[in-house]
Amino acid sequence: MSVGNVAASGPREAAPWSMRPRHPDAVMLGTLPFALLITAWWLLPHVMQYPAYKLPPIDTVLDYAWESILDGSLLRDIVASLGRLAIGFAIGMALAVPLGLAIALNRYVADVFRPVLSFLQAIAGIAWVPLTIIWFGMGNGSVIFVIANTIFFSSLYNTVIGVQSIPLALHRAVRSHGGRGLALLTNLILPGAMVQILLGIRTSVAYGWRALVASEMIAGSNGLGYMTMEAVQWQRTEKIILGMIVIGILWVVMDRTIFTPIERRTVARWGLLQR
Amino acid sequence: MTPPAALALPLRLPRPFRRLGRTARGIAGIAILLVAWQVSVPLVGLSPYFYPSPADVFRAFVDLLRKGILPVYLADSMGRYAIGLFAGATLGIVFGVAIGMHRRIALALSPLLKFLFAIVEVAWIPIFVVWFGYGIETIVLALIYIVFFPVLYNTLLGVRTAPQILVNAVRSLGAGRLAVLRLVILPSALPGIITGLRLGAGFAFRGLVFAEMVAAKTGIGYLIFDGAQSHDTARTIVGMIVMGLLWLAIDQFYLRPIERATIQRWGLTVDAEDRR
Amino acid sequence: MSTRIVVDQLALDYVNAETGATHRAVEHCDLRIAADEFLCIVGPSGCGKSTLLSAIAGFLAPTHGSILMDGRAITGPGAERGVVFQEYALLPWMTVLDNAALGLKLRGMARKERYAEARRFLAIANLHDVEHKYPHELSGGMKQRVAVARTLANAPEVMLMDEPFAAVDAQTRMALQEELIRISLRSRLTVLFITHSVEEAIFLGDRVAVMTPGPGRIRTIVDVPFARETRTWTAMNANASFNAMRDRLLDLVRQPSHHAATAEAAA
Numbered sequence: 001m002s003v004g005n006v007a008a009s010g011p012r013e014a015a016p017w018s019m020r021p022r023h024p025d026a027v028m029l030g031t032l033p034f035a036l037l038i039t040a041w042w043l044l045p046h047v048m049q050y051p052a053y054k055l056p057p058i059d060t061v062l063d064y065a066w067e068s069i070l071d072g073s074l075l076r077d078i079v080a081s082l083g084r085l086a087i088g089f090a091i092g093m094a095l096a097v098p099l100g101l102a103i104a105l106n107r108y109v110a111d112v113f114r115p116v117l118s119f120l121q122a123i124a125g126i127a128w129v130p131l132t133i134i135w136f137g138m139g140n141g142s143v144i145f146v147i148a149n150t151i152f153f154s155s156l157y158n159t160v161i162g163v164q165s166i167p168l169a170l171h172r173a174v175r176s177h178g179g180r181g182l183a184l185l186t187n188l189i190l191p192g193a194m195v196q197i198l199l200g201i202r203t204s205v206a207y208g209w210r211a212l213v214a215s216e217m218i219a220g221s222n223g224l225g226y227m228t229m230e231a232v233q234w235q236r237t238e239k240i241i242l243g244m245i246v247i248g249i250l251w252v253v254m255d256r257t258i259f260t261p262i263e264r265r266t267v268a269r270w271g272l273l274q275r
Numbered sequence: 276m277t278p279p280a281a282l283a284l285p286l287r288l289p290r291p292f293r294r295l296g297r298t299a300r301g302i303a304g305i306a307i308l309l310v311a312w313q314v315s316v317p318l319v320g321l322s323p324y325f326y327p328s329p330a331d332v333f334r335a336f337v338d339l340l341r342k343g344i345l346p347v348y349l350a351d352s353m354g355r356y357a358i359g360l361f362a363g364a365t366l367g368i369v370f371g372v373a374i375g376m377h378r379r380i381a382l383a384l385s386p387l388l389k390f391l392f393a394i395v396e397v398a399w400i401p402i403f404v405v406w407f408g409y410g411i412e413t414i415v416l417a418l419i420y421i422v423f424f425p426v427l428y429n430t431l432l433g434v435r436t437a438p439q440i441l442v443n444a445v446r447s448l449g450a451g452r453l454a455v456l457r458l459v460i461l462p463s464a465l466p467g468i469i470t471g472l473r474l475g476a477g478f479a480f481r482g483l484v485f486a487e488m489v490a491a492k493t494g495i496g497y498l499i500f501d502g503a504q505s506h507d508t509a510r511t512i513v514g515m516i517v518m519g520l521l522w523l524a525i526d527q528f529y530l531r532p533i534e535r536a537t538i539q540r541w542g543l544t545v546d547a548e549d550r551r
Numbered sequence: 552m553s554t555r556i557v558v559d560q561l562a563l564d565y566v567n568a569e570t571g572a573t574h575r576a577v578e579h580c581d582l583r584i585a586a587d588e589f590l591c592i593v594g595p596s597g598c599g600k601s602t603l604l605s606a607i608a609g610f611l612a613p614t615h616g617s618i619l620m621d622g623r624a625i626t627g628p629g630a631e632r633g634v635v636f637q638e639y640a641l642l643p644w645m646t647v648l649d650n651a652a653l654g655l656k657l658r659g660m661a662r663k664e665r666y667a668e669a670r671r672f673l674a675i676a677n678l679h680d681v682e683h684k685y686p687h688e689l690s691g692g693m694k695q696r697v698a699v700a701r702t703l704a705n706a707p708e709v710m711l712m713d714e715p716f717a718a719v720d721a722q723t724r725m726a727l728q729e730e731l732i733r734i735s736l737r738s739r740l741t742v743l744f745i746t747h748s749v750e751e752a753i754f755l756g757d758r759v760a761v762m763t764p765g766p767g768r769i770r771t772i773v774d775v776p777f778a779r780e781t782r783t784w785t786a787m788n789a790n791a792s793f794n795a796m797r798d799r800l801l802d803l804v805r806q807p808s809h810h811a812a813t814a815e816a817a818a
Contacts, residue, residue, distance in 0.1 A: 025379075025382060026382050029379060029382040029383040030382055030383060030385065030386040030387075031386070032383055033383060033384060033386075033387040034386070034387060034390075037387075053405065054405060054406060108300065111297050111300035111301055111304075112300050112301065112303060112304040112307075113304055114301060114304070115301040115302070115304055115305055116301075116304045116305055116308055118523070119305075119519050119520075119523065120519070122518070122519035122520075122522040122523050123515045123516075123518055123519040124480070124481035124484055124485075124518070125481075126481060126484060126485045126488070127484050127496070127499050127514070127515050127518055128515070129488070129500075130488075130499055130500050130502065130503030130504070130511045131503060131508065131511055131512070131515075133503060134324065134325060134503055134508060135325065209395060210395045210396070210397055213395060213397045213398055214397040214485050217397065217400070217401070217489065218488060218489065218500075224398075225397070225398075228398060228401045228402075229400075229401050229489070231401065232401045232404050232405060235405070237402065237405055240401045240402045240405065241402065243398065243401075244394050244398045244399065244402065245394070247393075247394055247395065247398045248390055248391075248393040248394035248398075249393070251393040251394075251395070252389075252390070252393045255393075438640075440636055440638055440640045441640055441642060443608070443610050443628065443634065443636075443640070444634065444636060444640035444641075444642075445642070445653065445657075446609075446610075446627070446628035447608060447609075447628045447629070447630070447632060447633060447634040447711075448630055448633070448653055448654035448657055448701070448702075448705055449629065449630030449654055449657045449658060449705070450657050454657055458642065458653075459642065462642070462643075462644040465644075
């Protein structure tokens with residue numbers, strides 16, 4: 001809204017977070033709130049009285065972090081959580097893609113499944129936990145069920161949209177070259193839907209990640225979610241805070257190293273412009 | 276979900292299906308599920324604790340209604356949901372407008388907000404429990420946290436994409452900063468705000484159920500959780516079904532009409548899925 | 552004839568939002584707009600004429616030089632300089648009547664009075680029975696009529712028009728041009744009108760300034776001799792001196808500028 005930038009034209013920046021051209025004070029301003037929060041956390045016990053378990057001092061959290069890294073317990077929880085996420089993702093995708101193709105390609109399948117599926121989708125994955133505890137007991141089975149359920153619905157949607165976004169002209173072109181049946185599926189429909197499926201992975205895993213943490217809290221026997229919720233009973237708040245920070249960092253790392261590159265490569269390879 | 280006719284594979288289904296209309300086919304899908312469930316109960320041969328039948332679930336439903344438990348739980352859940360949604364959306368809009376209009380606020384807050392967003396809301400619930408105990412505070416805070424981010428993000432997107440030419444036009448008519456906000460920025464951001472609200476409402480509904488499982492003694496989430504704990508699995512399933520129906524109703528009767536109203540009236544378009 | 556706006560040795564930079572690179576759009580630009588005159592600026596696309604208008608409107612700050620209105624430097628947009636945009640810039644969430652009354656509302660005029668005033672100008676702009684419609688329900692020509700009515704209703708001291716008729720079809724454009732002549736006959740207006748059409752500039756202007764690109768500056772200014780009362784397209788098309796003037800100015804617009812010519816010679 002300043003007077004200076006009005007004549008500038010061209011498409012607006014796509015991501016509202018990104019600030020280009022880079023502002024000289026960006027780093028200074030951006031680290032300020034973190035510095036303030038940490039200072040406040042550090043100062044708080046000196047200015048007011050409260051039970052230490054409500055908010056342990058920073059060094060307690062750092063000590064605990066160091067300890068749990070050395071004895072390998074933090075790594076074990078991280079590996080357990082990520083392993084479940086991977087398995088849940090694989091199962092969810094393996095079910096969603098074929099069903100999604102069938103729904104997108106056949107009107108009858110679509111009509112029969114749609115109400116059932118939209119109803120089941122409305123029952124959030126996490127609501128299955130009490131039931132899955134009864135069926136599979138506490139631990140892997142329950143947690144993986146919830147993750148697979150969550151990823152299934154998200155990927156199903158993307159698969160259906162992916163097939164439906166294939167232009168009719170392409171379809172006709174492949175057919176006119178004699179493509180039909182299996183050849184049509186492998187040459188047109190699968191690759192055509194693949195863009196949307198790949199682009200949808202990030203969202204699906206983001207949902208799956210939440211489902212993972214939540215279900216571990218209720219039905220886990222280890223993992224990050226279990227670690228934080230279990231700590232509530234023992235008032236080990238430093239454990240909760242460490243868990244939260246690790247959960248935050250892991251997502252940022254996964255996003256940067258896996259999902260953003262997938263998106264970028266998909267967009268680059270297929271020559272698509274993402275909004 | 277209907278594909279173009281030419282895309283339909285020649286997949287053959289039993290003849291009775293093909294004669295039915297669309298709605299009828301949908302009902303048939305649900306009916307098949309229910310019948311398969313009922314028929315499978317004696318075949319599986321497990322106790323109702325492991326595998327209750329539709330009839331058991333219906334009995335549990337009537338029982339919950341008669342004892343007045345279900346209406347109370349529903350009211351509690353909806354009350355928490357409404358408070359969390361309202362507060363979270365208000366905060367999201369305020370921050371979205373502030374960040375969208377002031378570059379320095381944006382620079383200062385965006386790294387922190389990105390990090391907070393990465394710490395998913397469910398991860399906050401344990402510490403909320405430590406701080407505020409089991410009860411409405413924890414649940415409402417979790418909901419605020421959930422709704423805040425999608426509303427913030429979409430408000431910001433709306434504010435940033437408010438047409439500069441409209442801002443220029445009203446300034447040339449004599450508008451000051453506040454008038455620009457009221458006349459151009461907020462109305463431009465409204466479709467985004469509504470998209471954010473709709474997404475946030477969806478996430479928050481799931482969050483509500485989870486938070487109630489962990490941190491409440493009433494509500495639909497508690498019903499789902501407690502049913503299984505007290506070996507009354509049919510109650511858990513009643514809770515799940517009520518949850519599904521409730522969400523479909525909220526979406527159909529509140530969120531979609533609001534979205535339609537603003538978008539159609541002003542001839543604006545917004546692609547809900549793209550704005551995630 | 553007193554001078555309203557003085558542009559003195561103006562340079563304007565344009566910042567590309569994507570790359571952050573700056574580009575000089577206007578340089579060494581001098582211009583005087585007299586009170587009650589209708590001044591047209593004509594030039595090829597990219598010559599910086601719209602950027603110049605943005606600066607006079609106050610959307611853009613001068614890099615060098617100055618713009619004065621009645622002796623005071625322009626620091627931002629204001630109601631005394633009404634702008635009509637090529638893209639209409641009507642608020643999509645307001646009815647035609649509310650759009651037309653917007654400037655009056657911002658001044659704090661009561662609802663009843665401002666609606667009466669806005670209706671008067673909607674009538675002048677040949678708009679009837681559309682006051683409760685929303686902009687997206689109108690054609691391009693009607694939208695621009697609303698935009699003109701909105702600006703007129705706000706009674707600006709200077710009206711800045713940025714290629715207002717470029718986006719409408721040819722038939723409508725001619726009608727709108729004739730209407731603008733009619734409006735300028737019944738009320739004294741100071742107008743700066745930007746266009747890339749030489750014909751339009753001569754048809755509407757008391758004076759026509761020709762702008763050349765790379766970076767933009769005023770090359771020459773000519774007086775238009777035809778009485779405003781006689782300006783209809785039928786009359787003008789039949790007028791030999793109108794056509795002669797058009798051909799002369801077209802040549803001027805098409806000729807490469809002094810800068811470009813020397814650059815070509817050097818290459």
